[in-house]
Amino acid sequence: MYDIIIIGAGPGGYVAAERAGKLGKSVLIVEKEYLGGVCLNRGCIPTKTLLNSTKLYKQARNSAPYGVHAGNVSFDWEEAMSWKNEVVETQRKGVSFLMKENNVDVLNGIADLLEGKRISVDGKIYEGENIIISTGSSNFIPSVPGSKGANILTSDEILDLEKLPKSIAVIGGGVIGMEFASLFSNLGIKVDVIEMMDEIIPMMDKDHARVMRREMKGVDFHLSSQLLKIEGKKLTYLFNEKEESLEAELVLMAVGRRPNTAGLENTGLDINKGKIVVNEKMQTNLPGIYAVGDVTGLSMLAHSASRMGEVAVNNICGIQDRMRYNAVPWAVYTSPEAAGCGMTESEAFAVGRKVKTASVLMKHNGRFMAEHGKTAAGICKVVVDKETEVLLGVHLIGGISSELVAGAAAMIESELRVNEIKQIIFPHPSLSEVIRDAVWAIKEE
Amino acid sequence: MADQILMPKLGNSVEECLITEWLKNEGDTITVGEVICTVETDKAAVDVEASAAGVILKILYPVGEEVPVLKPIVIVGEPGEDISHVDTSVTDDAPSKTKTDSVNISIPGDTLLKPVSVSETTIKNTNTGFSSPRARNLASAEGIDISTASGTGPSGRIIERDILKLSSGYAPASAAAIDKMLGSGGVRPAVGSGIGGRVLSSDITSVSMGSNVASIAETREVPVKGIRKIISDLMLKSLNTSAQLTLNSSANAENLLRLRKRLKNSSESLGLNRISVNDLVMFAVVRTLKDYPEVNAHFLGDKIIQYENVNLGIAVDTERGLMVPVVKNVQNLSLKDFASGNRAVYDRINSNTILPDELTGATFTVTNLGGLGIESFTPVLNIPEVAILGVNNIQLKPVKKDDEVVFESFIGLSLTFNHQAMDGAPAARYLQSLSHNIKDIDLLIAI
Numbered sequence: 001m002y003d004i005i006i007i008g009a010g011p012g013g014y015v016a017a018e019r020a021g022k023l024g025k026s027v028l029i030v031e032k033e034y035l036g037g038v039c040l041n042r043g044c045i046p047t048k049t050l051l052n053s054t055k056l057y058k059q060a061r062n063s064a065p066y067g068v069h070a071g072n073v074s075f076d077w078e079e080a081m082s083w084k085n086e087v088v089e090t091q092r093k094g095v096s097f098l099m100k101e102n103n104v105d106v107l108n109g110i111a112d113l114l115e116g117k118r119i120s121v122d123g124k125i126y127e128g129e130n131i132i133i134s135t136g137s138s139n140f141i142p143s144v145p146g147s148k149g150a151n152i153l154t155s156d157e158i159l160d161l162e163k164l165p166k167s168i169a170v171i172g173g174g175v176i177g178m179e180f181a182s183l184f185s186n187l188g189i190k191v192d193v194i195e196m197m198d199e200i201i202p203m204m205d206k207d208h209a210r211v212m213r214r215e216m217k218g219v220d221f222h223l224s225s226q227l228l229k230i231e232g233k234k235l236t237y238l239f240n241e242k243e244e245s246l247e248a249e250l251v252l253m254a255v256g257r258r259p260n261t262a263g264l265e266n267t268g269l270d271i272n273k274g275k276i277v278v279n280e281k282m283q284t285n286l287p288g289i290y291a292v293g294d295v296t297g298l299s300m301l302a303h304s305a306s307r308m309g310e311v312a313v314n315n316i317c318g319i320q321d322r323m324r325y326n327a328v329p330w331a332v333y334t335s336p337e338a339a340g341c342g343m344t345e346s347e348a349f350a351v352g353r354k355v356k357t358a359s360v361l362m363k364h365n366g367r368f369m370a371e372h373g374k375t376a377a378g379i380c381k382v383v384v385d386k387e388t389e390v391l392l393g394v395h396l397i398g399g400i401s402s403e404l405v406a407g408a409a410a411m412i413e414s415e416l417r418v419n420e421i422k423q424i425i426f427p428h429p430s431l432s433e434v435i436r437d438a439v440w441a442i443k444e445e
Numbered sequence: 446m447a448d449q450i451l452m453p454k455l456g457n458s459v460e461e462c463l464i465t466e467w468l469k470n471e472g473d474t475i476t477v478g479e480v481i482c483t484v485e486t487d488k489a490a491v492d493v494e495a496s497a498a499g500v501i502l503k504i505l506y507p508v509g510e511e512v513p514v515l516k517p518i519v520i521v522g523e524p525g526e527d528i529s530h531v532d533t534s535v536t537d538d539a540p541s542k543t544k545t546d547s548v549n550i551s552i553p554g555d556t557l558l559k560p561v562s563v564s565e566t567t568i569k570n571t572n573t574g575f576s577s578p579r580a581r582n583l584a585s586a587e588g589i590d591i592s593t594a595s596g597t598g599p600s601g602r603i604i605e606r607d608i609l610k611l612s613s614g615y616a617p618a619s620a621a622a623i624d625k626m627l628g629s630g631g632v633r634p635a636v637g638s639g640i641g642g643r644v645l646s647s648d649i650t651s652v653s654m655g656s657n658v659a660s661i662a663e664t665r666e667v668p669v670k671g672i673r674k675i676i677s678d679l680m681l682k683s684l685n686t687s688a689q690l691t692l693n694s695s696a697n698a699e700n701l702l703r704l705r706k707r708l709k710n711s712s713e714s715l716g717l718n719r720i721s722v723n724d725l726v727m728f729a730v731v732r733t734l735k736d737y738p739e740v741n742a743h744f745l746g747d748k749i750i751q752y753e754n755v756n757l758g759i760a761v762d763t764e765r766g767l768m769v770p771v772v773k774n775v776q777n778l779s780l781k782d783f784a785s786g787n788r789a790v791y792d793r794i795n796s797n798t799i800l801p802d803e804l805t806g807a808t809f810t811v812t813n814l815g816g817l818g819i820e821s822f823t824p825v826l827n828i829p830e831v832a833i834l835g836v837n838n839i840q841l842k843p844v845k846k847d848d849e850v851v852f853e854s855f856i857g858l859s860l861t862f863n864h865q866a867m868d869g870a871p872a873a874r875y876l877q878s879l880s881h882n883i884k885d886i887d888l889l890i891a892i
Binding site: 320322324388390413414415416417420 | 619620621622624625636638639640642643645646
């Protein structure tokens with residue numbers, strides 16, 4: 001009998017296991033593949049490693065304005081891939097070490113959830129006081145004619161790609177699609193993005209999304225376009241009620257991910273539209289059974305999953321905690337990077353909340369100009385409540401935006417107001433100053 | 446020569462009154478008997494009438510100030526009169542002379558007490574509702590509901606340390622949340638929805654800020670003050686500090702209705718025409734209480750005081766809100782005297798001439814929602830009383846008589862009692878006796 005059994009060792013599951021172990025609970029974690037889940041093995045970490053290689057390549061080729069002349073710059077995909085594998089394996093060992101250090105039992109296999117807070121793995125039954133389901137999500141492939149072809153990949157397979165293509169079509173302009181579009185375009189490969197909505201990356205500020213499309217010069221965007229069929233290298237899509245087509249050697253399917261709830265249908269769990277329904281304590285409808293991360297369909301981000309795991313563990317251990325979604329930061333590691341936290345202007349408008357906004361251009365920031373030149377795109381936009389001047393959202397594109405957004409999350413979580421943020425000291429010269437400058441740019445009424 | 450209008454002495458137990466509203470301004474001309482302001486005691490809201498005529502030269506206290514009784518509150522005189530010589534600091538009858546420790550319970554002097562007299566220490570625990578300005582400022586800055594503090598100052602006054610003690614159990618609030626509390630007068634929860642339980646501005650009121658903007662514009666803000674404030678404090682305190690529950694029953698009302706009909710149609714010279722069903726039920730309540738001293742009692746925490754006399758509180762719905770006038774020493778009154786005493790009290794309530802002392806000292810309370818079609822409800826105890834009777838509407842019920850079923854009228858009775866003070870069985874026995882007495886009301890009035 002374990003205190004807690006965790007199904008799935010992604011960032012939701014393994015962080016929950018680590019925290020629970022630290023609190024002295026007996027924990028069993030079951031993983032069908034690798035510790036670290038999609039994030040570590042086929043998501044966040046490998047893509048960031050490869051993106052970094054392509055960014056270095058791009059920088060090396062564009063460093064002349066800064067006095068650096070690199071001759072014969074070349075890119076070796078195989079070497080980049082082996083560095084990626086090394087990073088992933090090292091990180092995986094890190095998770096394994098964390099489990100050991102916190103006395104977590106790790107079991108490799110597929111868990112079946114049984115009645116009475118029991119699971120079976122390879123025919124053996126394990127019982128827990130509590131169960132945390134963190135089974136994650138899987139790539140979803142839309143059923144269009146030709147979508148089963150050999151040149152059709154998802155983010156899973158593309159990370160094992162042996163040879164770079166001459167051209168690639170990315171179906172879906174979300175975070176995953178845009179990062180791979182950026183990766184290949186950094187290498188000078190022709191990229192087409194087909195997106196059904198009228199803009200890329202839905203959580204992004206609309207102005208910033210336009211800037212990102214403009215800055216990704218090697219990528220052709222086909223917005224408001226619906227993929228109809230794939231015939232070999234030819235992709236046919238519907239745009240403005242007309243059929244159009246383009247050619248690409250490879251096709252990346254990145255239209256979205258679906259929660260992994262297979263096998264849970266008849267357990268009595270409340271599953272709505274394929275997502276396990278949870279409350280703010282991450283409790284499901286079954287007593288003692290929790291669900292965290294992508295399988296809940298709420299905020300499908302690794303760091304949200306980790307936080308949900310902590311919330312579940314805290315509630316199991318009798319520590320008051322609740323999951324909040326108003327200050328979950330996100331980041332896209334494209335070139336340029338984009339990141340944000342909190343409400344965008346259009347979200348505020350949609351819920352009828354009166355806000356004030358201010359934007360500053362990053363090129364006016366000393367460090368940004370030194371490192372990116374005089375014309376590089378970069379914007380920081382802040383959204384504050386019109387009446388109370390509480391900071392509601394910070395949205396960034398350009399430079400190392402992903403590293404700035406944690407500060408914004410802290411400010412939003414603490415419900416800081418314009419006048420309070422003005423009293424925070426930001427290091428100089430740093431890109432983070434753009435947040436302070438944007439806050440100062442909010443007009444007083 | 447300038448005159449002073451004093452804070453009236455609104456009963457033996459009242460030492461200070463809180464000014465809730467000024468109806469006149471400096472410079473206004475007033476005549477004797479005109480209402481110049483409203484004040485609150487811990488029991489009632491009262492209009493203060495001018496005892497002198499002239500022009501108001503100076504208002505000595507702002508709204509929200511607590512003023513000891515018999516202290517000057519207004520200087521009146523001729524326009525432009527020099528008032529610098531007027532001494533407003535001392536009055537001939539300083540309140541300290543009449544100061545008592547008894548604040549909440551004033552029982553007529555001839556009331557027989559069992560088992561012992563009310564001791565000072567018992568009464569000291571009773572929250573007077575008074576607080577020091579420092580305590581109020583701190584409570585307001587911290588967003589703490591001051592009525593939840595228990596006063597440890599003189600006469601149970603809430604002082605700064607009481608608020609500090611209370612605030613130590615609260616999670617921190619964001620600056621934005623504190624501003625909202627101060628602005629809206631909202632009260633913060635002990636734990637909020639933010640990081641580490643931090644209280645955020647959205648925790649201050651239940652109105653969601655974003656999604657419901659249109660409906661916010663349609664709302665109307667009603668300040669909680671005067672009688673509303675008194676009722677809200679007392680009701681919450683009652684539910685917070687006692688173990689109350691309700692028993693429901695009904696009494697055969699055939700005889701009751703027959704008697705009421707006869708009274709109504711009787712000769713006017715007898716003076717019985719206006720005796721109501723409610724008078725009859727309350728008469729039965731009082732007479733039954735005589736046999737159940739444990740129900741006619743006050744629960745004071747470390748002791749229960751049972752009364753032989755019955756001081757009946759009657760809940761009355763008025764334009765200003767719920768008021769509970771008390772008819773005192775009614776246990777031996779005839780039905781006629783009892784009913785006419787009730788009516789006199791109703792008249793004073795309706796004409797707003799009821800005295801604060803007439804609103805205190807009940808030993809048992811009756812509340813009647815039967816006229817509004819209520820079939821059963823949960824009356825809230827008027828603490829420290831140990832029981833309150835809710836009277837419901839009259840309904841027909843099938844009754845087996847010989848070999849046939851006939852429909853007879855029954856009046857619903859809901860008795861809330863404090864389980865701290867007595868158990869279910871004695872409460873049920875009282876209700877059962879009451880039910881019998883109502884059924885045989887025609888015999889009861891003959892006793």
